[in-house]
Amino acid sequence: MVFKVGLLGLGTVGTGTAKILLDAAQRHPLLQTLEIHKVGVRSLDKPRSVNLPEMCLTTDLEAIVTDPDIDIVVEVIGGLEPARSLILEAIEDGKHVVTANKAIISRYGNEIAEAAKKAGVYVLYEAAVGGGIPVIQPLQQALGVNRIDAVTGIINGTTNYILTRMQSEGGDFAPILADAQALGYAEADPTADVDGLDAADKIAILASIAFGGKIRREDVFTEGIRNVSASDVDYAKTLGFVIKLLAIAKQNPNADTIQLRVHPTLVPLKHPLASVNDVNNAVLVEGDPIGQVMLYGPGAGEGPTASAIVSDVMAIAATLHMESPAEEKLPNPLLSHAYSDYKTISPMEELESRFYLRLMVKDRPGVIGHLGEIFGRHHLSLESIVQIGLQDSLAELVIVTHEVREGEFQKAIAVLKDSADVDSIASVLRVLG
Ligand SMILES: NC(=O)C1=CN([C@@H]2O[C@H](COP(=O)(O)OP(=O)(O)OC[C@H]3O[C@@H](n4cnc5c(N)ncnc54)[C@H](OP(=O)(O)O)[C@@H]3O)[C@@H](O)[C@H]2O)C=CC1
Ligand SMILES: N[C@@H](CC=O)C(=O)O
Numbered sequence: 201m202v203f204k205v206g207l208l209g210l211g212t213v214g215t216g217t218a219k220i221l222l223d224a225a226q227r228h229p230l231l232q233t234l235e236i237h238k239v240g241v242r243s244l245d246k247p248r249s250v251n252l253p254e255m256c257l258t259t260d261l262e263a264i265v266t267d268p269d270i271d272i273v274v275e276v277i278g279g280l281e282p283a284r285s286l287i288l289e290a291i292e293d294g295k296h297v298v299t300a301n302k303a304i305i306s307r308y309g310n311e312i313a314e315a316a317k318k319a320g321v322y323v324l325y326e327a328a329v330g331g332g333i334p335v336i337q338p339l340q341q342a343l344g345v346n347r348i349d350a351v352t353g354i355i356n357g358t359t360n361y362i363l364t365r366m367q368s369e370g371g372d373f374a375p376i377l378a379d380a381q382a383l384g385y386a387e388a389d390p391t392a393d394v395d396g397l398d399a400a401d402k403i404a405i406l407a408s409i410a411f412g413g414k415i416r417r418e419d420v421f422t423e424g425i426r427n428v429s430a431s432d433v434d435y436a437k438t439l440g441f442v443i444k445l446l447a448i449a450k451q452n453p454n455a456d457t458i459q460l461r462v463h464p465t466l467v468p469l470k471h472p473l474a475s476v477n478d479v480n481n482a483v484l485v486e487g488d489p490i491g492q493v494m495l496y497g498p499g500a501g502e503g504p505t506a507s508a509i510v511s512d513v514m515a516i517a518a519t520l521h522m523e524s525p526a527e528e529k530l531p532n533p534l535l536s537h538a539y540s541d542y543k544t545i546s547p548m549e550e551l552e553s554r555f556y557l558r559l560m561v562k563d564r565p566g567v568i569g570h571l572g573e574i575f576g577r578h579h580l581s582l583e584s585i586v587q588i589g590l591q592d593s594l595a596e597l598v599i600v601t602h603e604v605r606e607g608e609f610q611k612a613i614a615v616l617k618d619s620a621d622v623d624s625i626a627s628v629l630r631v632l633g
């Protein structure tokens with residue numbers, strides 16, 4: 201069974217989406233059931249970094265959303281029109297839709313949901329919030345059993361990238377914004393990022409799911425980062441804070457109202473959101489009974505956003521797969537799995553890692569030299585060696601090695617244990633990285 205995808209847009213996100221769909225090997229088997237049928241663009245002459253059959257490309261987007269061969273339409277052209285009309289036409293034509301368009305979902309999400317319900321199709325938008333981080337689906341499903349108290353997020357990659365670089369380099373935001381645009385993070389009009397409008401779109405979407413009600417987009421209090429200067433970043437640092445553009449949706453205690461706001465905020469350095477840097481996003485969900493859960497990862501860019509798009513396409517393919525005519529009722533392929541082959545696991549002794557080693561050695565001349573010889577014989581080079589203290593007639597040594605094969609390291613340890621210079625090996629731990 202093959203399900204056909206009509207892709208509207210082949211910019212940053214569209215290109216990433218096409219790359220995944222054209223290279224299905226070693227991904228979820230459902231991806232092998234998906235085929236790009238048509239791709240809609242504005243210009244046929246633009247050089248593209250993905251190889252598509254020439255016949256695929258068209259400037260006639262209407263023809264894609266009404267093409268009877270297409271099962272799923274992916275909208276990644278951005279902006280309000282013609283994107284909204286194309287989505288509604290695709291729905292009316294009985295097609296499932298996947299979109300990354302938070303500007304549309306936050307403003308017209310209810311209209312679109314009603315049309316989708318009427319037509320019996322799905323409209324999914326995981327890529328619209330948090331880029332590649334699964335946020336929408338966890339909030340709707342895995343976290344849906346909780347009563348949500350608050351959703352606090354860093355949900356604009358461009359501004360987080362700008363603020364992080366202002367913090368580390370001490371510069372102003374204009375030239376850094378140009379880099380964010382070149383990296384494909386910013387909106388077509390980056391005002392949406394800098395002035396907090398994009399984050400406001402996203403928190404409106406999250407609040408609607410978390411608190412189970414419609415949100416009027418204009419109700420989100422919105423302040424961007426335009427007035428955050430290099431001095432503010434410096435003073436905040438001196439006071440033990442980092443400045444982040446936070447989007448907050450919060451249940452007011454003992455009231456049937458919520459807070460909904462986006463603004464630059466001084467975040468204490470020890471807060472989990474303080475270490476979310478560069479283009480990364482994070483959404484901290486607080487609920488009952490789960491407590492705090494933080495979803496973290498890349499919030500923008502070609503690959504991450506495409507990952508979210510294709511995950512939605514795959515979820516739709518799973519439902520199409522179950523509906524497809526078959527003698528037996530098919531289980532949902534996303535909820536069931538069975539593998540025929542075992543994976544081969546590398547033997548531990550072949551792995552390479554760094555090691556931390558604490559040992560008690562005799563406090564006498566020449567000991568370090570003897571240990572060095574043993575390490576050298578086993579191709580084990582040391583990153584650091586520190587003598588921590590002296591207990592009775594024993595010296596405590598702490599050693600961190602460079603990368604070494606586990607097998608060689610274990611042989612060196614066996615020799616060390618038998619060495620007359622070594623009293624005991626107090627601990628051996630592996631070092632990450
Ligand atoms: N970039 C990112 O990291 C993220 C983006 N998003 C959202 O994804 C969407 C797409 O963003 P992005 O890929 O960055 O945008 P780009 O500007 O890179 O790409 C837009 C694509 O749509 C095509 N297009 C635009 N308008 C039309 C039109 N009227 N008719 C035909 N084709 C059109 C363009 O054609 P052509 O190539 O011929 O110019 C281009 O291929 C937006 O809604 C954005 O908010 C969401 C999460 C992250
Ligand atoms: N411009 C947006 C793109 C992803 O949603 C951002 O910077 O986060």
Ligand code: NA
Nearest residue numbers: 326329331333
């Ligand atoms: Na996401």
